[in-house]
Amino acid sequence: MKHLAIFTLLLLLQSACTNQNPSIVNTAKADKQTIEASSIPPITLVIHGGAGTILKENMSPELEEAYTSKLTEALNVGFAILEKGGSSMDAVQKTIHILEDSPLFNAGKGAVFTNDGHNELDASIMDGKTLHAGAVAGVKTVKNPIDAARKVMENSPHVMMAGQGADIFAKEQGLELVDSSYFFTQKRWDALQKALKNEQMELDHDDPNNKDKKKGTVGAVALDKNGNLAAGTSTGGMTNKRWGRVGDSPIIGAGTYANNETCAVSSTGHGEFFIRYVVAYDIAALMEYGGKSLEEAADYVVNQKLKEQGGRGGVIALDAQGNYVMPFNTEGMFRGVVQEGKEVEVLIYR
Numbered sequence: 001m002k003h004l005a006i007f008t009l010l011l012l013l014q015s016a017c018t019n020q021n022p023s024i025v026n027t028a029k030a031d032k033q034t035i036e037a038s039s040i041p042p043i044t045l046v047i048h049g050g051a052g053t054i055l056k057e058n059m060s061p062e063l064e065e066a067y068t069s070k071l072t073e074a075l076n077v078g079f080a081i082l083e084k085g086g087s088s089m090d091a092v093q094k095t096i097h098i099l100e101d102s103p104l105f106n107a108g109k110g111a112v113f114t115n116d117g118h119n120e121l122d123a124s125i126m127d128g129k130t131l132h133a134g135a136v137a138g139v140k141t142v143k144n145p146i147d148a149a150r151k152v153m154e155n156s157p158h159v160m161m162a163g164q165g166a167d168i169f170a171k172e173q174g175l176e177l178v179d180s181s182y183f184f185t186q187k188r189w190d191a192l193q194k195a196l197k198n199e200q201m202e203l204d205h206d207d208p209n210n211k212d213k214k215k216g217t218v219g220a221v222a223l224d225k226n227g228n229l230a231a232g233t234s235t236g237g238m239t240n241k242r243w244g245r246v247g248d249s250p251i252i253g254a255g256t257y258a259n260n261e262t263c264a265v266s267s268t269g270h271g272e273f274f275i276r277y278v279v280a281y282d283i284a285a286l287m288e289y290g291g292k293s294l295e296e297a298a299d300y301v302v303n304q305k306l307k308e309q310g311g312r313g314g315v316i317a318l319d320a321q322g323n324y325v326m327p328f329n330t331e332g333m334f335r336g337v338v339q340e341g342k343e344v345e346v347l348i349y350r
């Protein structure tokens with residue numbers, strides 16, 4: 001009897017030593033992560049910097065390095081917040097803030113131009129614990145639209161504010177406003193001239209043969225120490241969009257969604273499709289009502305539903321267990337992840 005007890009103890013000890021973290025199964029590099037429901041959810045931050053015709057042969061090593069280091073910086077900033085016990089909302093906001101300040105991405109500083117040569121910015125943020133959300137659309141002077149989205153959520157009775165009213169609200173809230181010239185970048189201006197010549201809205205998503213088409217909408221989803229999810233998205237929209245056009249990024253349920261019961265999602269792609277297919281919420285609904293896993297739900301929406309209709313783009317999605325996926329149906333998507341106990345990973349191509 002005594003021997004049996006010792007033997008059992010030894011067996012238990014051995015399995016604890018040889019299999020230190022049995023609940024985490026890294027299924028395929030960084031593009032997805034499968035975690036058993038029984039384990040303590042690891043704090044996690046997943047980001048994207050836009051999807052589109054992003055091909056290695058069209059990218060210089062310098063540009064690739066610039067994207068990789070900016071995405072890494074953003075992940076480090078956001079993850080430091082989570083590591084200190086900060087909220088997923090703060091992590092999402094501060095991460096997006098970094099990307100908005102970089103001219104590399106189509107958000108904040110690097111925003112694309114409308115048909116009439118202006119920049120109109122959209123952003124949204126959602127708290128998966130409370131289902132509170134905030135968004136701004138078509139703002140022209142707010143340096144960091146994600147901050148304005150959060151202010152709408154926290155300091156107004158509304159969910160979305162648009163146009164001049166949103167710019168004025170941001171000013172009243174003490175946010176930094178800039179002259180519209182701040183948003184000028186030669187690269188985005190040239191892209192507008194090209195699009196005007198071809199009389200097309202945003203060649204980026206719709207013409208895979210167009211060599212220099214890259215996206216740059218930014219988004220983040222996070223899971224904090226308390227098990228709360230959050231999601232946020234920020235964009236300049238689509239090159240050559242008609243002024244006043246609003247895409248999916250500021251629309252809760254299309255570009256952004258977070259609910260602790262299901263998942264946090266941030267989208268990037270041809271916004272008109274993402275609005276009509278209510279992409280972010282559809283993924284959550286497939287989990288909630290359809291019993292699908294995060295991976296099944298996101299894959300179905302991006303690689304079947306959207307793809308069959310010609311809706312180009314992708315999403316990042318994260319559930320409350322720490323499972324994440326980053327499916328896209330374009331040639332590439334700037335994306336990255338950092339999870340407790342693991343290294344930062346940044347990916348660009350398929």
Ligand code: ASP
Nearest residue numbers: 217237247268269270271
């Ligand atoms: N979804 C954004 C929009 O349609 C653009 C993008 O993600 O590239 O405004």
